[in-house]
Amino acid sequence: MxxxxxxxxxxxxxxxxxxxxxxxxxxxxxxxxxxxxxxxxxxxxxxxxxxxxxxxxxxxGDFDRFRFFGTLALTTAYFYLMYAVGRMFPNTGYGFLLMSMPFIFLLSLLFVGIKTRRNVMIIFANAVIAPGLAWYVLSQLFNITLP
Known part of the structure; x- marks a missing residue:
């Protein structure tokens, strides 16, 4: 009992x-x-x-089809690839980390107005630092399972 x-x-x-x-x-x-x-x-x-x-x-009209459909394609690819890469490295969050970097970089390039060397370097730094920091805090410090 x-x-x-x-x-x-x-x-x-x-x-x-x-x-x-x-x-x-x-x-x-x-x-x-x-x-x-x-x-x-x-x-x-x-x-x-x-x-x-x-x-x-x-x-x-002034509807930007390239940005609209580019955003849809990038977002779809991001979620699919995040899941696929996450299955290769289970319970590590590498799917999130490795797919967020190119996603943020490409999405930012899609929407940046003027593509100067300075802007691209800032976009690149943001695309590497932001997901890396988010992954470290969520996955390593708080031990939250990420895809």
């Missing part, structure tokens, strides 16, 4: 799935909030969606 009571205090962590716990909660909360916002503000949202669709698919 006593061993069953003590078994309630045993904790088993599945490291293959542990990093997905909070993202799943956040995803569901965001989806529920999106649903509520769309229902409450549908009269204001529908005309905006119509204008956005026309801007994306028409040749007129």
């Amino acid at each position: 006593e061993s069953n009571f003590l078994s309630l205090f045993d904790v088993a962590i599945d490291f293959e799935q542990s990093h997905l716990f909070f993202p799943r909660i956040v995803t569901w909360v965001l989806l529920i909030m999106l649903f509520i916002i769309v229902i409450r503000e549908r009269k204001a949202i529908l005309p905006g969606l119509s204008r956005a669709g026309k801007a994306v698919f028409s040749k007129e």
